[in-house]
Amino acid sequence: MRATIRDVAREAGVSIATVSRTMRDPGSVRVETRERVEAVASRLEYVPSQLGRQLAERRHAANGIVFPDLSGPYFAEVVLGYEAVAGELGRSVLILSTAGRDDADRAVAAMAERCDGLVVLGQTISDAAVTAMVRRGTPVVLVARPSLDGIDSVRAHNLDGARALAHHVLDTGATDVAFVGDPGSGPDVAERHAGVAAVVAERGARLRLWPVTEMDEAAGEHLAAGLGTRDLPDALVCANDEMALGLLGALAERGVRVPDDVVVTGWDDVMAARYAGLTTVRQPMREIGATAARLLDERISGARVEVAHEVLPTTLVPRDTTSSPTPRKVAR
Amino acid sequence: MRATIRDVAREAGVSIATVSRTMRDPGSVRVETRERVEAVASRLEYVPSQLGRQLAERRHAANGIVFPDLSGPYFAEVVLGYEAVAGELGRSVLILSTAGRDDADRAVAAMAERCDGLVVLGQTISDAAVTAMVRRGTPVVLVARPSLDGIDSVRAHNLDGARALAHHVLDTGATDVAFVGDPGSGPDVAERHAGVAAVVAERGARLRLWPVTEMDEAAGEHLAAGLGTRDLPDALVCANDEMALGLLGALAERGVRVPDDVVVTGWDDVMAARYAGLTTVRQPMREIGATAARLLDERISGARVEVAHEVLPTTLVPRDTTSSPTPRKVAR
DNA sequence: CCGGTTTCAGAAACCGGTTACAGACTCTGC
DNA sequence: GCAGAGTCTGTAACCGGTTTCTGAAACCGG
Structure with a gap:
């Protein structure tokens, strides 16, 4: 079993209080005593138990x-x-x-x-x-x-980022924007949606909401698959990169050109976003x-x-x- | 301050041992006593201190x-x-x-x-x-x-994976293979190199070693930048995905076609590898x-x-x- | 009704530290 | 040489639990 403070005290011929002081405030112990304690401690490979210490210090x-x-x-x-x-x-x-x-x-x-x-x-x-x-x-x-x-x-x-993103998207000439994501899933997405919505309204464009249940790649792919049934917007602003990446892959398969036919954005700047050339928003x-x-x-x-x-x-x-x-x- | 085992014991009119037993082995306490202790414990919102418990249990x-x-x-x-x-x-x-x-x-x-x-x-x-x-x-x-x-x-x-990878690469028709990475950086890379080397030798192809200092994207890019000075191999087998991804980007910039001009592989199957279409090896x-x-x-x-x-x-x-x-x- | 077994609960030691307090010892200065 | 101040160190309480040991009470069959 490992050495305890009492072992050290006994071997060094001092009290446990002195050992404790030697360990945590060497200055408060006479040099001579300290050296004796330290010698014993290192000989016994004594290391104070964190459990004992934590309990005492609460x-x-x-x-x-x-x-x-x-x-x-x-x-x-x-x-x-x-x-x-x-x-x-x-x-x-x-x-x-x-x-x-x-x-x-x-x-x-x-x-x-x-x-x-x-x-x-x-x-x-x-x-x-x-x-x-x-x-x-x-x-x-x-x-x-x-x-x-x-x-x-x-x-x-989120609000600032979403506003900047929306301006950037509208600057590409988009007038029909779709927000992909579920604002009810949490405040982050809700704020992103709100920021985009505000700017889109300010600049007189149109915003639609494309709700999803899961916000993952599969959701993006699935969404793209159902695209034919609705008219394609000018921009797909996704609540995160995963969905955007999923969308990109599926759009390419269907021959939809990005950014010529539709502009796509994500959120988070995951590593893959860089390789996919995905416009996104980075959080610190x-x-x-x-x-x-x-x-x-x-x-x-x-x-x-x-x-x-x-x-x-x-x-x-x-x-x-x-x-x-x-x-x-x-x-x- | 939070209630301790002694508070509960006092209020319930029992010893701390009984409280302890009630908490960890209710069956060993008479129903009547147990219920009294449990009532007090829940009234005082007593939760045993992990510190005390850990110290006692060592x-x-x-x-x-x-x-x-x-x-x-x-x-x-x-x-x-x-x-x-x-x-x-x-x-x-x-x-x-x-x-x-x-x-x-x-x-x-x-x-x-x-x-x-x-x-x-x-x-x-x-x-x-x-x-x-x-x-x-x-x-x-x-x-x-x-x-x-x-x-x-x-x-x-690593050895198995490297062998499978090497066979796959050679199956593309490559005869001049370069391994990108530093086998001295650790056993993983060393094994990958060894596996590739073994198969390349077995199948009578040529293996070169392209050493790097850091195994990151920058290394891959830097390597591609210096490519003109050496003759391009048929295959670039990278010790990890990061380097391979860096290489891919730089190669594309220089107009080198992958996989037509050179075959590239990574290792790890990071998320970005999927989007880059990078052949790689996945570890569980x-x-x-x-x-x-x-x-x-x-x-x-x-x-x-x-x-x-x-x-x-x-x-x-x-x-x-x-x-x-x-x-x-x-x-x- | 009685001796023996079983069940239950308490006393106390213990886990390994920290620290308030007090006593002993060493210096000072007079 | 001695009182008083200052420096060290030891004693003991404490942190909040677990667990062994022991004794009392309940239960059992005869």
Whole structure:
């Protein structure tokens, strides 16, 4: 069994208090004593138990992060940004994916018992579960999810991005725009839709809504398959890249030319979007994660008591699906 | 402050031992007593402290996973597979990314103090750090990394995949093959190179090695830029998809036709590979993570003492970059 | 009604640390 | 040489649970 603080104390002929002090505040121990303790500690390969320490300090020194999935680049990047900052702040990171888990609320509640605070990405758990955790004293930061009363949040500025995107699309000459996605699926999509709708109205164009149930590639393909039955719009503004990519493939199969016959856009700037030449909107994913980590830390340490809502800027990334391809150079 | 076991015991007029038993083995407590304790517990919203429990049980009920990065799809998928199984086994998952961290060894050692065992992906930390942890009693499973003496590991069958890939490439008629990548960068690439080399030799073709320092898109682009100076081979077998994708873009710019002038392959089957029509080799990433979680659990629980080395099969995914494009259908 | 077995619950030790408090010892300055 | 201040270090309580051991009460058949 590994050496404990009592083993070290006994061997060094001191009390456990002195060993503890030697480990955490060497300056408070006489040099001579300290060296004796340190010698014994290193001989016994003593490393303080985190469990004992955490119990005594009544803190976990760990943060959690809940996400639906990591398959897409979106959440993976957020997690990375989060982990980097949490690491700097001396906190471990616990992860929990709710994909394919039917008891997400319970799983998250269990995780809340193992960390000092956590970040919830998207619509992974119920509002009730979130407020229950906060009520119990676990700080929570919401990301990519509508903010709840008194709870910190971090979001990308969907509205701004959507407005910029809409202007760009209309600048191609489009007057008949279709928004592909379900605004009811969450605030992100709702805001994107609202931003596009506002600009389209301002500039006197027409906006239709093409609802989907799932927002994945298959949805895009399926939509393209049913295209013949409706008149083709000038622009297909998709709520995310996956659908746009699915659409692109299916449109090409059907001989519809992009961007000549129809302009297509996505949202997220996944890696594949670059190769497909897909015009899209980029969110500062890593920065979102990092910001969430900072907000959470401020909350846990008590450095801040007022509620904070951070909104980070988005970037329009114009590519071939909204303008005639440049000499085949992959836009960065 | 939250209720503790002693609060519940006092209110219910029983000892803390009885409360503890009520929580973890209700059957061992008389119905009447149990109901009284449960009533008090729910009234006080008592939830046992994980810290106290963990200290008493001397286990963390958490596993760690160390990875270099999550940007690519590779590690993200492994992490997902790992998390899913660990969750089923009732263990939390701690993550640690070594990207942009100069003290990876120390960070991992610190994490090892907070979990019952961990998985190390790739060349994230030194062999010395790994063996040190194992010596201290922390079970470790290595993934995508050469196995160390007495330490469990999980790998994909690079050799098989490389052989299949090489046969496929030679079947296109190629006789002059270039392998793009640095076999010295790790066992994965070394095995891929070895597999290709073996088949090329068997079938009497020629194999060159095009070394690179970084294995990213920029490397591929840079390589293509320098192409004029060397004679173009029949096939460019890249050690990963990123380089292959970078190459594809740069080749197209230079007017080199793929697959007519040169055949190109990657490795990993990232999402973008599908859109680029890139022939590649798929590894069962989620399954690798899941397998690692199971091996680790067996080790932690002591269910297995002998060392295990799992090798999972790979799949060749032929696409347009090795054969004339089919009618523009995205291959799954 | 009685001895023996079973069931149930409490006392106390324990997990491995942190830290308030107090006592002992060492310096000062007079 | 001694009082007072300052420096170290030890004692012991505490963090919040689990679990062994033990004794009391309930139950059993004869």
